[in-house]
Amino acid sequence: MRSFYESDIRRRVKVLTFLLAGWGVIVAARLVQVQVFGHARAKAAVLRQARDKVKIEPRRGNILDRNGEILACSLPSPSVAIRPVEKESPAATRDKLAKLQKELGLTATEVDTVLGRLREGYNYTYVKKKILEADAQRIMSLKLAGVELEAGTRRHYPHGPLAAHVLGGMNLLGENLLGIERRYNNILKGEEGEATSFLVPGSGSYATEIIKSPVPGRDLVLTIDATMQYIAEKELAAAIEKHRASAGCVIIMDPETGEILALASWPAYDLNTYPYPDKACLNRAVQAAYEPGSTFKIVTAAAAREHDRVGYSELFDCSAGFIRVGGTTITDHERESILSFPQVLIHSSNVGTVQFALRLKAPELYGTARDFGFGSLTGIDLPGEVKGRLWPPDQWTKDNSLAHVAIGYEVSVNAVQMLRAMNAFATGGLLVRPHVVKDGIAAAALRGTEDGDRSSRAISAKTANELVERVFSRVVEEGTAKLCSLDGYGAAGKTGTAQKYDDTIKAYTKNYTASFVGFTPLGRPRLSMIVVLDDPKEGYYGGQNCAPVFKAIARQALRYLRVPWERELPPPTVTAELKPRRTP
Amino acid sequence: MVGRKWNLKGIAVGGALAVVAIGILTFYVWYQTESVKLGLDIDHCDRQIRELEESIEALKLERAKLLDPARVEQIAREKLGLVEPADADISYRGGKNPSPERP
Numbered sequence: 310m311r312s313f314y315e316s317d318i319r320r321r322v323k324v325l326t327f328l329l330a331g332w333g334v335i336v337a338a339r340l341v342q343v344q345v346f347g348h349a350r351a352k353a354a355v356l357r358q359a360r361d362k363v364k365i366e367p368r369r370g371n372i373l374d375r376n377g378e379i380l381a382c383s384l385p386s387p388s389v390a391i392r393p394v395e396k397e398s399p400a401a402t403r404d405k406l407a408k409l410q411k412e413l414g415l416t417a418t419e420v421d422t423v424l425g426r427l428r429e430g431y432n433y434t435y436v437k438k439k440i441l442e443a444d445a446q447r448i449m450s451l452k453l454a455g456v457e458l459e460a461g462t463r464r465h466y467p468h469g470p471l472a473a474h475v476l477g478g479m480n481l482l483g484e485n486l487l488g489i490e491r492r493y494n495n496i497l498k499g500e501e502g503e504a505t506s507f508l509v510p511g512s513g514s515y516a517t518e519i520i521k522s523p524v525p526g527r528d529l530v531l532t533i534d535a536t537m538q539y540i541a542e543k544e545l546a547a548a549i550e551k552h553r554a555s556a557g558c559v560i561i562m563d564p565e566t567g568e569i570l571a572l573a574s575w576p577a578y579d580l581n582t583y584p585y586p587d588k589a590c591l592n593r594a595v596q597a598a599y600e601p602g603s604t605f606k607i608v609t610a611a612a613a614r615e616h617d618r619v620g621y622s623e624l625f626d627c628s629a630g631f632i633r634v635g636g637t638t639i640t641d642h643e644r645e646s647i648l649s650f651p652q653v654l655i656h657s658s659n660v661g662t663v664q665f666a667l668r669l670k671a672p673e674l675y676g677t678a679r680d681f682g683f684g685s686l687t688g689i690d691l692p693g694e695v696k697g698r699l700w701p702p703d704q705w706t707k708d709n710s711l712a713h714v715a716i717g718y719e720v721s722v723n724a725v726q727m728l729r730a731m732n733a734f735a736t737g738g739l740l741v742r743p744h745v746v747k748d749g750i751a752a753a754a755l756r757g758t759e760d761g762d763r764s765s766r767a768i769s770a771k772t773a774n775e776l777v778e779r780v781f782s783r784v785v786e787e788g789t790a791k792l793c794s795l796d797g798y799g800a801a802g803k804t805g806t807a808q809k810y811d812d813t814i815k816a817y818t819k820n821y822t823a824s825f826v827g828f829t830p831l832g833r834p835r836l837s838m839i840v841v842l843d844d845p846k847e848g849y850y851g852g853q854n855c856a857p858v859f860k861a862i863a864r865q866a867l868r869y870l871r872v873p874w875e876r877e878l879p880p881p882t883v884t885a886e887l888k889p890r891r892t893p
Numbered sequence: 894m895v896g897r898k899w900n901l902k903g904i905a906v907g908g909a910l911a912v913v914a915i916g917i918l919t920f921y922v923w924y925q926t927e928s929v930k931l932g933l934d935i936d937h938c939d940r941q942i943r944e945l946e947e948s949i950e951a952l953k954l955e956r957a958k959l960l961d962p963a964r965v966e967q968i969a970r971e972k973l974g975l976v977e978p979a980d981a982d983i984s985y986r987g988g989k990n991p992s993p994e995r996p
Contacts, residue, residue, distance in 0.1 A: 379957040382950065467957040539962035796980050873985035881981055 367499030370526030374535040386463035388438040394455040439481040466580035474592040478580040499526035532568035541571040552845035558593040564834040567741030598697040598721040602807025605717030612677035618668040625661040635708025655788035666715030671702035681730040697722040728839040731826040735834040737770040793856035797874035802827020804851035825855035
């Protein structure tokens with residue numbers, strides 16, 4: 310017989326078992342209800358919660374000048390987005406968008422587009438991309454349901470138009486890249502991150518879970534010096550205005566390393582004002598080719614000396630003022646007399662140049678021009694470099710081309726090519742590769758193997774040094790470039806004035822391209838520079854309008870670089886004015 | 894009825910075990926609390942670092958704007974009335990360039 314206690318325990322166990330079984334049945338029934346009968350609804354709820362993966366924009370790398378000054382950076386610039394709100398009436402949605410329209414200055418079409426997307430059931434719609442942070446804060450203070458901000462950045466250029474053609478720029482959305490922004494985009498842009506956005510059950514708000522953090526872009530250090538860039542742009546703009554030129558460019562390079570210290574092209578544009586004017590976007594230093602005219606005589610002279618076709622004491626009769634070659638007549642800008650070989654170049658006589666150039670064979674002149682890098686890319690790390698034109702000798706006109714090429718016609722060059730060629734005289738005959746990015750790793754990664762990418766010897770050191778000493782320094786001291794003679798420093802260079810060819814009328818016009826290319830100081834060159842003015846209306850000779858620009862820039866740049874005087878300064882000129890005598 | 898005799902050794906072992914158990918639990922709770930606290934501190938520091946980095950970027954940008962060469966020149970010329978010195982007013986330490994030979 311069971312005791313009272315045993316019966317009580319059994320009864321209790323039974324009750325507990327029933328209770329547990331009942332609980333189990335309830336749970337199972339609920340599971341069946343949710344997962345079997347409520348499958349479709351549950352799936353829809355899950356799909357509502359889950360979002361497509363959202364890209365997280367990385368911070369784009371800064372662009373710095375050689376001294377670490379910021380030339381381009383990225384500022385926070387969120388985008389406004391909207392999500393549908395459950396049980397919100399269409400009228401309330403319209404009211405909400407009306408408020409956004411007022412705050413963000415949206416057009417009626419933009420509002421209609423957003424409303425349309427919300428009606429179609431899109432879960433995420435951009436209202437406006439890349440707005441200012443202040444605007445974003447104002448929007449969020451309105452506390453509009455379903456309206457949220459997506460983090461992002463926009464490009465900002467603190468110096469506005471400074472170095473516009475080097476930096477290139479980009480629009481607010483990070484598209485339409487130009488210049489460095491385009492060339493080094495892979496390094497600057499970083500790696501996008503990924504996140505999942507989902508509806509938090511019960512709260513009605515969305516949360517974001519980061520799957521992969523974005524990797525910020527690398528900073529890029531340029532060879533450009535912001536101060537020298539400013540000097541170059543200021544003086545170029547002044548010259549353009551003074552000589553009423555239609556366009557122009559200035560490039561300053563470190564002769565030893567090929568580092569571009571400044572590159573100015575005009576017309577310029579403000580990098581922070583988008584869209585950029587189409588005409589201004591052309592980088593005339595790299596993306597435009599022109600017939601160089603007399604500056605190309607540096608190649609002719611080098612070829613003649615390298616092939617020993619002319620001596621420094623040889624004389625040429627230039628007194629006629631013209632020379633007939635083939636079917637054409639080549640003239641001088643003013644009639645000269647009998648000139649020695651150096652004087653021919655110092656006075657930039659076409660007649661004299663043609664006389665010694667005709668002693669060369671076409672392949673010899675062509676070969677020297679190729680050695681100087683003409684007809685091939687310099688490898689400068691800016692997009693869109695043009696090769697220019699240097700036809701091979703078998704395409705030259707038998708009677709004319711040699712003479713025309715010798716004085717810088719029938720060839721076209723870009724300004725960087727011309728500067729690099731002149732720079733060979735500053736380096737004792739070596740061609741350096743011009744570049745604008747200082748950062749070695751980044752540059753090495755992207756420099757590739759473009760045509761003309763390697764440094765090479767253009768001419769012998771003897772030829773280079775002799776021509777500088779006997780000819781190109783005297784061009785500045787007593788020749789066509791007298792206006793760029795600097796107090797305290799020696800300089801060497803060559804002027805150029807070329808008539809422009811008009812493709813529509815198939816003839817040369819009375820419009821000119823004026824240029825000056827040179828370097829300074831003579832002892833240890835610190836700057837090589839080219840100045841090109843396109844179609845100047847007031848004074849069209851390179852010596853008249855470009856040489857003074859060289860002087861103005863070089864004077865300021867040498868001071869800025871604290872380059873000591875290499876020769877005595879001329880004694881100061883004391884001027885005095887007598888007061889008019891009082892008549893008694 | 895027989896009274897149970899207290900085993901002092903057993904009580905001591907039990908007490909010690911209880912103390913150890915309580916100690917471990919206390920340590921575990923302290924450890925967890927500290928971990929969470931440190932996590933929060935790290936998070937706070939990370940946020941501070943981000944904010945400071947943003948401030949540094951903003952200051953660098955401000956500096957770049959203030960040192961804009963055009964602005965500096967304008968202030969120098971217009972506000973301070975400075976003019977460029979004449980060549981003769983400039984002397985370089987070491988005097989003339991030693992003029993190394995051209996390459």
